Amino acid sequence: MPRTLDGQITMEKTPSYFVTKEAPARISAMSKDAKLIVVVRDPVTRVISDYTQTLSKRPDIPTFESLTFKNRTTGLIDISWSAIQIGIYAKHLENWLQYFPMNQILFVSGERLITDPAGELGRVQDFLGLKRIITDKHFYFNKTKGFPCLKKAEGSSKPHCLGKTKGRTHPNINPEVVQRLREFYRPFNMKFYQMTGHDFGWD
Numbered sequence: 440m441p442r443t444l445d446g447q448i449t450m451e452k453t454p455s456y457f458v459t460k461e462a463p464a465r466i467s468a469m470s471k472d473a474k475l476i477v478v479v480r481d482p483v484t485r486v487i488s489d490y491t492q493t494l495s496k497r498p499d500i501p502t503f504e505s506l507t508f509k510n511r512t513t514g515l516i517d518i519s520w521s522a523i524q525i526g527i528y529a530k531h532l533e534n535w536l537q538y539f540p541m542n543q544i545l546f547v548s549g550e551r552l553i554t555d556p557a558g559e560l561g562r563v564q565d566f567l568g569l570k571r572i573i574t575d576k577h578f579y580f581n582k583t584k585g586f587p588c589l590k591k592a593e594g595s596s597k598p599h600c601l602g603k604t605k606g607r608t609h610p611n612i613n614p615e616v617v618q619r620l621r622e623f624y625r626p627f628n629m630k631f632y633q634m635t636g637h638d639f640g641w642d
C-alpha cells in the first residue's frame with residue numbers, strides 16, 4: 440500500500456476480500472482503523488452474473504442448473520460451488536465482525552448504484568468523512584447501456600461509461616431454478632438485513 444499523507448485517503452479494491460477467510464485478520468493486522476466498503480446485490484442475480492462472466496471466458500462449462508444443484512430431484516443446492524457461496528453474505532460478514540466493528544463497514548447496494556448512483560455515493564462520502572462533492576449533477580443515465588455514466592471523467596471533458604464487460608445479457612434461467620435459489624438465500628438474506636440493520640429488498 441502506498442503511504443497516505445495528511446488529507447489523502449488510500450484505497451484498495453479486490454472483490455474477493457469479502458469472501459476470503461484470512462482477509463479480515465490480515466487487514467486488521469495492517470490497520471485496525473481501516474474503513475471497509477462492500478458492494479452487494481441480490482445473491483440470485485449475483486450468481487447468474489457470475490456464471491455469465493465465466494461462460495464468456497469458458498463457453499464449455501456445464502449448464503447453470505447442473506452447477507447449482509447437488510441433487511436436482513430434491514432441489515439440494517450445491518454450496519461447494521463458489522458462485523453460490525459468495526452470495527451467503529451473512530456468513531462472510533460474521534467472519535469480518537470478529538475483527539472489525541459494524542460501524543467500520545459500509546454496504547453499498549449494487550441495485551441502487553444503478554438507480555441512484557449519487558445517493559449511494561453520498562453514503563460513501565459520508566462514511567469516509569468527505570464533503571459531498573459527487574452529486575446527481577455528475578451523472579446521466581445511458582438507456583442503451585442500462586447504467587449511469589459520468590458526465591465528465593476525471594481529468595477529461597468527455598463522458599465516461601462502464602466498459603463492455605459490464606451489463607452482459609444474462610442467459611435465461613428456468614424460473615423454477617430461480618425460485619429454488621430465492622428460497623435458499625432467503626434465510627441468509629434475512630440474517631444479513633438484521634446484522635446490517637438494512638433491508639436490501641431482495642425478496
Ligand SMILES: Nc1ncnc2c1ncn2[C@@H]1O[C@H](COP(=O)(O)OS(=O)(=O)O)[C@@H](OP(=O)(O)O)[C@H]1O
Pocket residue numbers: 454487488489491492549552553601604605606607
Ligand atoms: N458501477 C456499477 N454499478 C452497478 N453494477 C456494476 C457496476 N460495475 C459493475 N457492475 C456489475 O457487477 C457485475 C460484475 O462486474 P465486473 O465484471 O466488474 O466483475 S468483476 O469485478 O470483474 O468480477 C456485473 O453485473 P452484470 O452486468 O449484471 O453481470 C456488472 O455489470
